[in-house]
Amino acid sequence: MNSAQNAKRRGRPPAFNHDDALEKAMQAFWEHGYEGTSMAVLMETMGMNKPSIYAAFGNKEALFRKALQKYVSGPSAFVKDAVSEPTARQVVSVLLTKAVELLTAQNTPRGCMIVQGALSCGPESEHIQQELICYRSNFEGSLKERFDLAKANSDLPKDANTATLAKYVAIIHQGISVQATSGATKNDLMAVIDVVMKNWQ
Amino acid sequence: MNSAQNAKRRGRPPAFNHDDALEKAMQAFWEHGYEGTSMAVLMETMGMNKPSIYAAFGNKEALFRKALQKYVSGPSAFVKDAVSEPTARQVVSVLLTKAVELLTAQNTPRGCMIVQGALSCGPESEHIQQELICYRSNFEGSLKERFDLAKANSDLPKDANTATLAKYVAIIHQGISVQATSGATKNDLMAVIDVVMKNWQ
DNA sequence: ATATTTACTTACCAATCGGTACATTAATTA
DNA sequence: TAATTAATGTACCGATTGGTAAGTAAATAT
Numbered sequence: 001m002n003s004a005q006n007a008k009r010r011g012r013p014p015a016f017n018h019d020d021a022l023e024k025a026m027q028a029f030w031e032h033g034y035e036g037t038s039m040a041v042l043m044e045t046m047g048m049n050k051p052s053i054y055a056a057f058g059n060k061e062a063l064f065r066k067a068l069q070k071y072v073s074g075p076s077a078f079v080k081d082a083v084s085e086p087t088a089r090q091v092v093s094v095l096l097t098k099a100v101e102l103l104t105a106q107n108t109p110r111g112c113m114i115v116q117g118a119l120s121c122g123p124e125s126e127h128i129q130q131e132l133i134c135y136r137s138n139f140e141g142s143l144k145e146r147f148d149l150a151k152a153n154s155d156l157p158k159d160a161n162t163a164t165l166a167k168y169v170a171i172i173h174q175g176i177s178v179q180a181t182s183g184a185t186k187n188d189l190m191a192v193i194d195v196v197m198k199n200w201q
Numbered sequence: 202m203n204s205a206q207n208a209k210r211r212g213r214p215p216a217f218n219h220d221d222a223l224e225k226a227m228q229a230f231w232e233h234g235y236e237g238t239s240m241a242v243l244m245e246t247m248g249m250n251k252p253s254i255y256a257a258f259g260n261k262e263a264l265f266r267k268a269l270q271k272y273v274s275g276p277s278a279f280v281k282d283a284v285s286e287p288t289a290r291q292v293v294s295v296l297l298t299k300a301v302e303l304l305t306a307q308n309t310p311r312g313c314m315i316v317q318g319a320l321s322c323g324p325e326s327e328h329i330q331q332e333l334i335c336y337r338s339n340f341e342g343s344l345k346e347r348f349d350l351a352k353a354n355s356d357l358p359k360d361a362n363t364a365t366l367a368k369y370v371a372i373i374h375q376g377i378s379v380q381a382t383s384g385a386t387k388n389d390l391m392a393v394i395d396v397v398m399k400n401w402q
Numbered sequence: 403a404t405a406t407t408t409a410c411t412t413a414c415c416a417a418t419c420g421g422t423a424c425a426t427t428a429a430t431t432a
Numbered sequence: 433t434a435a436t437t438a439a440t441g442t443a444c445c446g447a448t449t450g451g452t453a454a455g456t457a458a459a460t461a462t
Binding site: 031032033035036037038111115116117119120121122123125133136137161163164165167168170171172173174175176177178179181182183184188189191192194195196199200 | 317318323338362373376378380397
Binding site for chain 2: 406407408409410411412
């Protein structure tokens, strides 16, 4: 609708593509975290100068939040698909397998942006830290809901503690993310997933 | 031997206690990570001004490394004890239980200093990031060696993949660390440990 | 008492941080 | 062609970063 061609907007046309620039920002934040990514490197990777970035995306915090949304709806979109798998076991298996594939992929940064974006930080980044905590909590919450459904369907035993199971899977996922940044390979982590799934009820 | 009282050193006596100051630095780095802890807050928490810190501990990187050693031989010393437990199962159980107790304690920062000290960072902190990766790798390596021993003692099955088991336990530990910083309680995480141990071979 | 040694305090350094004022360029509209 | 609009490039802002030079204070040795 409001594409550049149709709109014929008045002033000087932007020299950047909004989506491409945000993708670059996402990659930078993904790799080096919120505090570890300076406006200077954002300028370079996005191919924009600072005033253009601020005009297009707001300040650094706003840019990070938009990059985070792009991460959730892009590389991390498989999470929503995984919880739609027919059984709890398949949910866990698909979720962890696809997570390992993403977090150890060669063409993208290692590890999960939501885990390492601002795990620990200085006082001026606490809002972002809290936002990421919220994202992780929602992830865990959606797992719990899916397990509640499985329990109602007798896919999980009646006495299953769904909150604990959800936290267990979240812990595996977050541990995998730490391992991926530390250089663990896809095969290393897939072997661990095998152990986890072998133990799954 | 070289205590202040016995030595009768020449010049002006230090106004700080070396060990106490390092303890304070450790707590600050533990809570906010390497990059998130500025020299300004280190000055305040250590009760020393900058030149005294540099004279006593070297630059920020050297100070962090010394704080890290203090963390390993202090709060995190239980790891060495845990791997001395008589069976692999007890090793894992004691290790994870004590980890949860430490990482969710009220009087100390949440989470593990070795995990969140510099999980992602800017280019000027990559040495520290690498050092922490090394520490985590050594932790995992000592677990593998312990499992190798258990395998030799028929405490673990002959076909057990000890490297994978070690990575599995390391992943649980690192996931717990992420959870602890995000506000998970001791009870939350102990329940997960119960699940892990119930699944343990 | 003087010299020496050591640590402290103050003040400063260049570099970088996130963020912005201002003038310029390139497009459309009149 | 002149006016308007929007995005650009440059140059700057105060604050903070890690790190240090230089002078002062407090102890011991001569």
